[in-house]
Amino acid sequence: MDEMEQSESIRRSFPSLPVRGAYLDSAAKTLTCLPALEAMSDYYQNLDANVDRGIYIRSANASLALEDARSSVASMICVPQDQLAFFPSTTWAINAVANGIAWNSGDRVATTVIEHHSNFLPWLNLRNRGVDVAVVKSSPHGYIDSEDLARKSEGARLVAFTHASNALGTLQDIQSLTETARERGAMVLIDGAQGVSHENTDVGAVGPDAYAFSGHKCFGPTGIGAMYLSRRLLDAMKPSILGGGSAGDSSPEGFTLRTEPATAVFEPGTPNIAGIIGFGAAASFRLSGVCCDAPVSTEALSLKLLEGLLSIPGVEVFGCGDTGRRIPVASFSVSGYSPHQVGMLLSGKHEIMVRTGHHCTPTLWKTLYGRTEGAVRASLHWYSTAKDVDALLEAVALLKTNR
């Protein structure tokens, strides 16, 4: 297969790929793959029934499709399906843990300075309940400081950190960080929103107590996420949202929580059935190895992007001064322009789609770079091409020339 045929093969899998310009915002949302679109459409066109308590074949088939999706999503991260719960997003999943544990005044939690607000604010908020929340440092280029994490894990009930920085693209050594925290008796929660999209991760082998991620970061739909939960965390958590499917029994005197399957109490009400089915199809697609059809590996493209940006005078690239592993994300600034101005100019004239601002990580920008305005972020995925990267580099170079 030549490069053009490979590009066409990928393009067929992502019907929303823009015909003109370049989509470079995959860290915010990957494009939705065709199998996910087809699976969701099939659900609405052919099943379109609620799950679980319908005693008719259509409902039974909807239930089976949902459980198949659970199996596919669990397989993607190598965990048992009965320990995978669906949530509306990574954010909702992390909040379910933060709000579901019976914290005692004086308990300790640790998070890190590079976290997305989703894995930062829920923990900071626990200070209102008397919890001591420690913030672990990172290297100047965005890798979590393992020694500081070890210190702050001492006596902690839970340590939360990201698999990969959404702002800088730095991929963390989650195996080592997990071992460090667990050796000190802490439970571990990993925000996998960015990491799971690019890394084949055996979460079962890494051994955290929770691993949260979202469908829209790995070719699935928005509005659906999932979280692996260890047995000990399931035992320690109570649901903060209750409704249909939550109770073992109820009466005017009170209720008991459902106990089986253990994740069911965290999925109250009618689930996002189509979203889950689409997520499952995207997970199967993700596992199918279709990335092998990509004309150029995202790693090679990422390198080209970083090197290209670094070669443009007046461009500062953040988070790439280290030799650690990365996902294909490049955050940069262009002197004389604010990040939002750069984004607008790239979008208007060149139809290049990037994300701008602090990327929900203002603490990272302030702490590591003394910046409040964040940066311009270009992020790639399997469907990205060398042409996309060249278009961005040429457009950024032009900005400098015209200033």
Next chain:
Amino acid sequence: MRTELVRAGKSVSYVILELCSYGETGDFQVLPRSAVSLQLDSILAGVREDRHQAGIADDVLLARLNGTSVSLYSDGRSVLERVAPCSGSAAWDVYLYLLGKEDGREA
């Protein structure tokens, strides 16, 4: 809950869904993932031999096994009501009992 069963050299996976829970007991649905064909007459005879109330109406086997009400379709789907204790594995045990009646007849 999911489980696998090998019968007559063929492996079939099943999903057991909790329908409603009443504390000590619960209602469950058992769904085979691939085509199954059950001889309801054989199962009916076996269940009756164990002195349980049972009959077939509209191609559905209806039975009362102690406190549990059973509806079993020839395609393998089943609704098991008031299973005690309220657990998927207890429901699966009831289902296996029913299949065992067919196996016993076949043997």
